[in-house]
Amino acid sequence: MEFIAKTGELENQPTACLVVAVGEKGELSPAAKRIDQGADGLLASLLKAGDINGKAGQTLMLHRVAGIRAERVLLAGVSQCDTAISQADFIKAARAIATAIKQAGCKDALLALCDQPVVDADNYWKARQLLQAAGEGNYRFDQLKSSKSSKPLPLRKVALLASSRAQATQCSRACSHAQAIVSGIHTAxxxxxxxxxxxxxxxxxxxxxxxxxxxxxxxxxxxxxxxxxxxxxxxxxxxxxxxxxxxxxxxxxxxxxxxxxxxxxxxxxxxxxxxxxxxxxxxxxxxxxxxxxxxxxxxxxxxxxxxxxxxxxxxxxxxxxxxxxxxxxxxxxxxxxxxxxxxxxxxxxxxxxxxxxxxxxxxxxxxxxxxxxxxxxxxxxxxxxxxxxxxxxxxxxxxxxxxxxxxxxxxxxxxxxxxxxxxxxxxxxxxxxxxxxxxxxxxxxxxxxxxxxxxxxxxxxxxxxxxxxxxxxxxxxxxxxxxxxxxxxxxxxxxxx
The missing domain is CATH 3.40.630.10 (Zn peptidases)
Incomplete structure (x- = not known):
């Protein structure tokens, strides 16, 4: 699996799954707001209707959202978007994201969550947790089954969307470290x-x-x-x-x-x-x-x-x-x-x-x-x-x-x-x-x-x-x-x- 960091307008990013954060009080992260504006308020209406309540660990997969190139949009609950959340809630969200992406069979994913404030955590830490969760979630042990799958796991690339060059530098460092750590975890x-x-x-x-x-x-x-x-x-x-x-x-x-x-x-x-x-x-x-x-x-x-x-x-x-x-x-x-x-x-x-x-x-x-x-x-x-x-x-x-x-x-x-x-x-x-x-x-x-x-x-x-x-x-x-x-x-x- 490849981990990369990138910058650019999220509307123009081609990906199988674009992940953005939402909160319990109906708030949208900056990335989610941009998608919502191009989709005539779709995300806000789903939150208001209760399709997702924004709690950490909740997810909702959307298909064919207007105004973006992504095939899917995954709404990820983080408890609150406007203020810092606990590290435990962020990790919970990261693991839920990994599970949802795997279940959807996405070949790649773009995560726009590095701007989420987390208590006592910098961009490097947030990036590491997102990537390690994705890497660990993309694991399968069927070597000794007679009917093991001949197909590799679908998720091949995870990208982090950075909002600045400085943030991209920290995310790139996290990509390098996470890739090697996930390799070690899979070995173990x-x-x-x-x-x-x-x-x-x-x-x-x-x-x-x-x-x-x-x-x-x-x-x-x-x-x-x-x-x-x-x-x-x-x-x-x-x-x-x-x-x-x-x-x-x-x-x-x-x-x-x-x-x-x-x-x-x-x-x-x-x-x-x-x-x-x-x-x-x-x-x-x-x-x-x-x-x-x-x-x-x-x-x-x-x-x-x-x-x-x-x-x-x-x-x-x-x-x-x-x-x-x-x-x-x-x-x-x-x-x-x-x-x-x-x-x-x-x-x-x-x-x-x-x-x-x-x-x-x-x-x-x-x-x-x-x-x-x-x-x-x-x-x-x-x-x-x-x-x-x-x-x-x-x-x-x-x-x-x-x-x-x-x-x-x-x-x-x-x-x-x-x-x-x-x-x-x-x-x-x-x-x-x-x-x-x-x-x-x-x-x-x-x-x-x-x-x-x-x-x-x-x-x-x-x-x-x-x-x-x-x-x-x-x-x-x-x-x-x-x-x-x-x-x-x-x-x-x-x-x-």
């Missing part, structure tokens, strides 16, 4: 939606190698189980012990910055299927445990975006990948393993496996002398209890890093919420028989999981993102969301000199 969604018999640790390694082959700025290295055993990664290997699929530790080095610049490390949990191991999960909805590698998928997505943008940064994308299965050689509750760091771990629950693969990967990350490490993981069901499905959890040992990630979450509309981490929570991980237990009891499960990881991240600035509630949706619209690719991409954009 595709990987997340693949079932465990397709998306294995070795498959993730193949995808990482393929990305490196495509981009000269990227190299890839993959460690197999023999190499990890030689490094002492017995915590990571304890997770794959019951599976026929071998674990992999994948590193992708992007060298876009100066040689002396310390890299940012993005580390993703890649449990390609999580049965719980000997601590077997309940059968209901266990199929959704194919999504336990969405942290890894988000790293591959963010690295895709990074390569397409060509940012002047050094970044290492890491994936700690294994399949967690019961079997005659599987790790048992009560077993004790020695991590790469030398710390011993009592595994009280084999279903708390994500931290076991990540802790060895965090130790391995020390060799890159990182400026910061951000790990991303569908780590705890407790995070869903705490924050639901709207906001990802965050724990960090560095307030400045946490602030940067929070800010990136706000800009990208992919928010995080920082949770506490102190000595009282660390005590819950005490073990009678090893240096640390892999679970801390029923209370504060998300926090104690973060506290566990923090013990392996003492030599660098570190943040942990728990995306268990945001990486996928269940029910009729079940599927991977691609979060937090947008957040990670914004974090890298903000980190670039």
């Amino acid at each position: 969604r595709d990987l997340g939606n693949l079932p465990g018999n397709f998306c294995t640790p070795s498959y993730l390694a193949t995808r990482a190698r393929g990305l490196a082959k495509k981009h000269k700025t990227l190299t890839c290295k993959v460690l197999d189980e023999k190499q990890m055993r030689e490094l002492g990664m017995h915590s990571l290997l304890s997770v794959s012990a019951g599976s026929a699929q071998g674990a992999r530790l994948i590193t992708m080095e992007y060298k876009g910055g100066k040689k002396a610049d310390k890299p940012i490390v993005l580390l993703g949990k890649g449990i390609t299927f999580d049965s719980g191991g000997i601590s077997l999960k309940p059968g209901a909805a266990m199929d959704e445990m194919k999504y336990d590698m969405c942290g890894a998928a988000s790293v591959l997505g963010a690295m895709t975006t990074l390569c397409e943008l060509g940012l002047p940064l050094n970044v290492v994308g890491m994936i700690a990948s294994a399949e967690n299965m019961p079997g005659p050689t599987a790790t048992k509750p009560g077993d004790i393993v020695t991590s790469m760091s030398g710390k011993t771990i009592e595994i009280l629950n084999t279903d708390a496996e994500g931290r076991l693969v990540l802790c060895d990967a965090l130790t391995y990350a020390e060799r890159f002398k990182p400026a910061a490490v951000v790990d991303i993981a569908t780590l705890t069901g407790a995070c869903i209890v705490a924050l639901g499905h709207h906001i990802s959890g965050m724990i960090s040992n560095n307030d400045a890093l946490a602030s940067k990630l929070s800010s990136a979450g706000k800009v990208s509309a992919d928010p995080v919420w920082q949770l506490p981490m102190n000595a009282d929570y660390q005590k819950q991980l005490d073990s009678n028989f090893a240096d640390i237990a892999n679970i801390g009891g029923p209370g504060a499960g998300t926090i104690t999981a973060g506290c566990f990881l923090a013990r392996f991240a003492e030599k660098f600035d570190w943040a942990h993102l728990d995306i268990a509630g945001t990486a996928w949706v269940s029910g009729a619209n079940k599927g991977a969301t691609g979060r937090p690719v947008a957040l990670l991409s914004q974090f890298l954009l903000d980190s670039a000199p």
Whole structure:
């Protein structure tokens, strides 16, 4: 899909769908007023009749409107046109627009909404939200259906109509960024939606190698189980012990910055299927445990975006990948393993496996002398209890890093919420028989999981993102969301000199 910014008289713009804003009190945006004048008051009469009430998220598609070259006009409710609306209402409108355009089967669209005032938002932010919503809405996963569509999705181009050259410059920048971010989000969604018999640790390694082959700025290295055993990664290997699929530790080095610049490390949990191991999960909805590698998928997505943008940064994308299965050689509750760091771990629950693969990967990350490490993981069901499905959890040992990630979450509309981490929570991980237990009891499960990881991240600035509630949706619209690719991409954009 192509994103562009353009200027000019909207009446003369040929497009399959021209989108303008309307408000709850019958008000029309400047673009809508121009259309209304050429169509003898059609838009105002529809608002007065109640065909659309202008609430954020409402849409009404019109055909063959007089006075313009557009084939269709989509009226998009934004709650109010004359004063600033909330960012939440603008995002709601953007997503409703994307849905309506997709349902209409439009091959292109022209969005005239950048003049809509939004609280604490500039033209770049508004453009990014409109384009990302359009890009994310134009997604389909039917690769494994026997009757999959042979036709591509119809929407091929989305244009933003700017009212000035200065606004067009900001919109053009948003187009460039949004195009790469949407590409990364689609990559993450595709990987997340693949079932465990397709998306294995070795498959993730193949995808990482393929990305490196495509981009000269990227190299890839993959460690197999023999190499990890030689490094002492017995915590990571304890997770794959019951599976026929071998674990992999994948590193992708992007060298876009100066040689002396310390890299940012993005580390993703890649449990390609999580049965719980000997601590077997309940059968209901266990199929959704194919999504336990969405942290890894988000790293591959963010690295895709990074390569397409060509940012002047050094970044290492890491994936700690294994399949967690019961079997005659599987790790048992009560077993004790020695991590790469030398710390011993009592595994009280084999279903708390994500931290076991990540802790060895965090130790391995020390060799890159990182400026910061951000790990991303569908780590705890407790995070869903705490924050639901709207906001990802965050724990960090560095307030400045946490602030940067929070800010990136706000800009990208992919928010995080920082949770506490102190000595009282660390005590819950005490073990009678090893240096640390892999679970801390029923209370504060998300926090104690973060506290566990923090013990392996003492030599660098570190943040942990728990995306268990945001990486996928269940029910009729079940599927991977691609979060937090947008957040990670914004974090890298903000980190670039």
